Each structure stands twice: as C-alpha cells, then as structure tokens.
Amino acid sequence: MIDRETSRRAFIARSSLVTAALTAGPAAVFGARPSRVSANDTINIGVVGTGGRGTGACHDCLSANYGVRLIAMGDLRTESCVRARGALGELGEKVSVKDEHIYAGLDAYKRVFDHPDVDVVILTTSPGFRPVHLVEAVQAGKHVFAEKPVCVDPAGYRAVVEAGRLAKRNNTAIVTGTQYRRQPSYVEAIEHIHDGMIGRVTSAVSDYCSSGIWYRDRQPGMSDLEYQLYNWYHFVWLSGDQIAEQAVH
Numbered sequence: 001m002i003d004r005e006t007s008r009r010a011f012i013a014r015s016s017l018v019t020a021a022l023t024a025g026p027a028a029v030f031g032a033r034p035s036r037v038s039a040n041d042t043i044n045i046g047v048v049g050t051g052g053r054g055t056g057a058c059h060d061c062l063s064a065n066y067g068v069r070l071i072a073m074g075d076l077r078t079e080s081c082v083r084a085r086g087a088l089g090e091l092g093e094k095v096s097v098k099d100e101h102i103y104a105g106l107d108a109y110k111r112v113f114d115h116p117d118v119d120v121v122i123l124t125t126s127p128g129f130r131p132v133h134l135v136e137a138v139q140a141g142k143h144v145f146a147e148k149p150v151c152v153d154p155a156g157y158r159a160v161v162e163a164g165r166l167a168k169r170n171n172t173a174i175v176t177g178t179q180y181r182r183q184p185s186y187v188e189a190i191e192h193i194h195d196g197m198i199g200r201v202t203s204a205v206s207d208y209c210s211s212g213i214w215y216r217d218r219q220p221g222m223s224d225l226e227y228q229l230y231n232w233y234h235f236v237w238l239s240g241d242q243i244a245e246q247a248v249h
Contacts, residue, residue, distance in 0.1 A: 046142075047074070047084075047121070048124065049081045050073050050081045050083070050124065051075075054084065055084040057145065074104070081097075095158070109136070109137075113142060114140070120144070123146045126239065127148075127245065128232070128238035129158075129238075130147075130152075133146075141170060142175075145230045147176070148178045149244045176249055178248060213234065
C-alpha cells in the first residue's frame, strides 16, 4: 500500500493525463479521474490572479474534473479573492479556501507557491508578471497552467524558455491558454488547407471579432502604479498590446 501523500503526488507527477494535457485546454491539466486513484486522493490548486479570467479558469477546472480542490488564492487585493471565492461557491467542497490562505499584494504569488499542499497553480494575472510567476512556480515544484500570453517582451520570453527546461528536469507540467492552437476543428481545418482542399493558397485575411478594450476610471487616491495595474490592457509593459494579448491565439 502507498500512503495517501505519496500516491497523490506520484499521480500528478507521472500520470499520462498531465502529458496529454498539452493538447487541450486548462481543465485538462487535471484530466479525467483514473480508476487507480482512490476516492481520498485530491489534487490541490492555487490561483494567482482572481479577476474574471482567474475566476473563469478556476470554475472550468473545478467543474470539469474529479478529485480537485481550490485551497489558496492570491491577488493584489483581498477583496478580489473574497469575491472570486464567493462566485465559485456553487461548486461546494471543491472550493476550500480558508481566510488564512487568501493572500494580497504584489508578493501574494510567493505565498501561494509556498503553500506546501498546493500541487497545481493557475497563473492569470496581467501578462507582464507571467514570466516571473512561471519561473518561481516551476522552481517551487508546482505544475502550472499559465494563461496566455506567457510573456510580453524578449527578456520574458527567455525566462519562459528556461522555465520550460527546468520543468522538464523536474518532471512537472506547464500548459498554456492558447486553446485555439489545439482546438481539433482548427487543427483539422489547417490540415485540409495544407492538403489542397481549397487549392493553392495565394493570399489570406484573418479577422478576430471582439468588442473594444475595457477601461476603468481612476479611483481616488490611486498611485500611478495602481492605476496602470488597474488598466493593464492599456499599458504595453503589462499587456504586450492587443497583438500579443489576443492575436497570440
């Protein structure tokens, strides 16, 4: 018999489902529950960035999988975590975040990574922070779902590449949120084009249909840094601009 802790960590480290996740979206980091894992085994999740994308990613992975539980949350503000925890309350016992495991501030991510029971971290802050968070998550031995884009500049790119190499050495998984690149219908359509279904391609036009970029009014007492973080989509150092943020798909 293998004790519960060894069994749980061996499962997430070696399960073929983690490797298979590289061909799917965020929920697939955790995979369907295999029969060899006992009912007492749980994969614990921590999230860094609890805005709309973070809350959505947590909802996806918790509702789509067995044996997963959210136990730690980090964001710039405590109230963001509390609001997200409430929004996820419909998922019942899968949301098990105690008040003492809600962390706030620019260093909140460190405390999520330091939580000894967190197995997988979901990184959904504004993209400018992604390389630092990704590197430190891998260094902490966590499996990672990193929302796209994973970087906004060449320095961030090089950090992400190193994080990938370290993850391979650690036998941990990194999955990114560029789901359209892995969506079967998109992949199949591209294969048909390459196979000549529509003839020889001489030119192409691509459109991405979306609404305008949101903007939030500056709140009284906000510093310049707080204002930029509050409106990260409008600052290249945080977003990488609309091309990096959306066209990365």
